[in-house]
Amino acid sequence: MANYYDIDSILVEEEFVPVVFQKAINGVKIDESTEKGHVEQGSKTELPFWLAHELNMRQAVSIGVPACFNQKTRLEIQADAACVDLRSRCPYFYEFGCKLAPLCDKSIGLLLAYAFRIRYKEVLHKAHTTGFAAASKFLTLLTKEESYMYEAAQSSMAAFKKWRMGGPRLQRASILGRKRKPAE
């Protein structure tokens, strides 16, 4: 599933996570405004996931729960998962969650599965029924993975409709070929 060259799985790791430093580290500045050339133990910052993950493995930082999985989002998802604007929170909501779950909070896995199950139905309905114009508003709520799914469904449905309508569809009325109505 995770392809080495998959641009999406690279971009997932660019998402920021809040971290707390467990060790004091010399020669590092978290941001330019600080005068000191070292990081103290217990200082907080946000790092991209790939860096936070590496540091976490070396027990240098502990990873917190990022904003897209906080309590507020959880409540919204529990209320009505289909209407939550996940794209603006994190375009790689599911993939990011999967990577994050074992590191900070196992219950994210449950949340993801729940959210996906509800939102999947919505995608399914919209993909096969709505026209393109009406769908664009709905599309802005979807995460990357969901919009791939949506596009897959839409394009195969569109291809099918094209096939059904295309080709020699011209019909000749049966009455035209005959000179007159046969006596019945």
Add this chain to the structure above:
Amino acid sequence: MAGQSDSNMSLFSPGEIEFMAGDELVEIVPNLRMDSLYFIRGDYGPFHPQLAAQVPLWLAVALKKRGKCTIRPPQWMSIDGRLLSPIFLIVFFVIFPPPGLENLAQVLELERDSHAFQPLPFHYLEISRLLFDHAREDIPDMYMVRSLTEDIRDVRFHKVETNLEKFTASTVTWKNMSAMEVNIIRAFAGRALQAFYKHDNEQQAPDTDRMLDKQPQIPTDRPKRNLKPR
């Protein structure tokens, strides 16, 4: 086997499905005399005028285009038992409908009533489309047949959607889905199943591979594993 039209997604286009449906056998009544044709798939013919012969659909369509035959629509493609035209047969079949001799009206009824898909030919959409396009005058009650197949298609596709709603990562068994129906949902269902699978596994056995790549990083002074003596 994968479709040629879309290289990276290995999907079939509807046109390719139609091409595959060309291999289905249909009965034609030729009006020419011709020797047997020897194909990789088998030998067809010899053809004698007014004697019915079984040929692949693509051949039937090709002959039909040149006006060399009439195509007998397949058994299922009738709105009642009318293909066996004598009136007493109709009466007979209405009273004792033989198994497997279902017609489209009946199929539509059954399709509406039950949750399961009714057995129809795997390529029913493609076959009916090809015949509607090329052999319109050979199908009795063409308009009725066409609207019935459209209705059946709609009902079945609605059923596909309701089934998709109940989708989970567990095994999925839907019998009697046709080629085109499968193809419409192929890309979508594939992705959805993959996601469901991922999320369900996430809950049960989290991060086996993350554990694995964690191990070399943490310095441990475990004793070396004893090799199995040969």
